[in-house]
Amino acid sequence: MSARPRTWLVDLGNSRLKCARADRLAADGARAFAHAGVPGDAALVEAFAAPGEGDTVWVASVASPAATSTVVTALGTRGVRIERALTRAQCAGVRIAYAQPAHLGVDRFLALLAAHARAAHPWLIASVGTALTIDLLGADGTHHGGLIAPAPTLMRESLVQRAPHLPAAGGVVVDFAADTADALASGVTLAARALIARSMQAARRRLGVAPCLLIAGGGADALLDGWRVRAQRAPDLVLEGLRIYARHG
DSSP, rough: OOOOOOOEEEEESSEEEEEEEEGGGGHHOOOOEESSSSOOOHHHHHHHHHHTTOOOOEEOOOSSSSHHHHHHHHTTTOEEEEEEOOOOEEEEEEOSOOGGGGGGGHHHHHHHHHHHOSSSOOEEEESSSSSEEEEETTTTTEEEEEEEEOHHHHHHHHHHHOOSOOSOOOOOOOOOOOSSSHHHHHHHHHHEEEEEEEEHHHHHHSSSSOOOEEEESTOOOOHHHOOOOOOOEEETEEEEEEEEHHHTT
């Protein structure tokens, strides 16, 4: 007797690939693999060892066309059915602010779906990856738009590229640093926190109530470490949204 077909979720970002079995996401979480532009064969073999013939794989990608093509091709060799998630004007009770849905990254779109499904109250969603993205979602599912800025890691990498004598890593976050590594770590981290804090204030003015803060992305732990802010950590938010999208597919 053949095994029952399964559904898999793949989130291909600018620097990481995350994957999970849809029915095991809550229990097991996702597996993450770093990639540099185009994932290497070893990473793909490890990431896609489980999906088999007859399974369905939903892919959400904001990576380069080359990286996306590599992933889709690797999956295709396993005999799975591949479905691509695309941003929609409306889905699962969420209505996005963008007049042209394709201009809103699918990762941000899926994060909105996941947040709204968690609870019907206002959310400020901050995702810390290569970029720092911030989106405001009303309790009724209305997206009020968002912001995009460099994430702390990218800020520091950009500084080091222009000034190679600066330390590329290290340092602790303090109010006023007496060491270059600390000054860099503090500057980029506090800049991101300040943007989120300012967005929380603006959201409260717009909605008349403070939204709940939801932090996602690979850089979330570093951003939250030592920050006295009330926030929920959501490591697999995009995959949560992709699972919802697949149900409405």
